[in-house]
Amino acid sequence: MINREDLLKNPVEDVALSDLEKYSDIVNVFDKIYGFSSEGIVRGSKILKEMIKDADLRFLSFTANLVSTGLRGLFADLVKRGYFNIIVTTGGTIDHDLARSFGGVYYKGSFDIDDTMLKDLEIHRLGNVLVPFESYGKVIEEIVRKFLPEIAKDKKEIPAYELLWEFGKRISDSNSILRAAYEKKVPVIVPGIVDGSFGTNLFIQSQFLNFKINLFEDMRLIKDLVFSCKKSGALIIGGGISKHHTIWWNQFKDGLDYAVYVTTAQEYDGSLSGAKPREAISWNKIRPNAKHATIYGDATIIVPILAASLLS
Secondary structure, three states: OOOHHHHOOOEOOOOOHHHHHHHOOHHHHHHHHOOOHHHHHHHHHHHHHHHHHHOOEEEEEEOHHHHHOOHHHHHHHHHHOOOOOEEEOOHHHHHHHHHHHOOOOOEEOOOOOOHHHHHHOOEEEEOOEEEEHHHOHHHHHHHHHHHHHHHHOOOOEEOHHHHHHHHHHOOOOOOOHHHHHHHHOOOEEOOOOOOOHHHHHHHHHHHHHOOEEOHHHHHHHHHHHHHHOOOEEEEEEOOHHHHHHHHHHHHHHOOEEEEEEEEOOOOOOOOOOOOOHHHHHHOOOEEEEEEEEEEEOOHHHHHHHHHHHHOO
């Protein structure tokens, strides 16, 4: 019989860009190999480097599952270093970032652990990451109950990105995405912000505080940023709403000038998540002359390689 202590031994640790400095030339290895997926890594790295130099609006788009891993600290570092100046993500990103910022610990597990047993042991499973009950929902509920009343005291209606800055301001964890976004005044756009524990707790507290989030102001901000930029580019990791929101708004300026997709989704089923950049060209979301690449692979492997290459 496996007990709880046996499973919750090894915490997931965040990675920083400084951890990748000795791998900064790794893309040169893939350039020599070149065949198959290596080409995508090489092309993606070159496009990202040019995008960071040339584009004044640089999107970092990713899905929440990655924030349960050590990529969380890497995303925060990419913001702190100024590589990206707008984030588009999903509701669970806020959940995981807040939970881990305020004492929640996630652990290394396995895809093959019995889930009925995990439920009995009060452990959530996110792929091969183990999340104890007490490290997730309870932490987020307490954070919202603690901070929202003082935020709502002066602001009864607030854009979601400003609300996230308010929470980021109250975080001391250097690996926090929200803290990095607050410090650099990088807006975090979460079109599905109510889809998760944070959003649910906002709703519950709004019943007592007469508090509202104004998503139209988030749309106004992203619209203004897109319309006023000279060139835009995006690193889009995963699919779903964060990918679509990023490319959707760029159609109004005739599309992204640079785009790098990191994905495991395929295009055969017609899903947005699996659609390649060439399909986005038909929707005016990526320019016909844009520089773009699709890299197929697990983001926990591909993203550190791309990040390391930015240091060279």
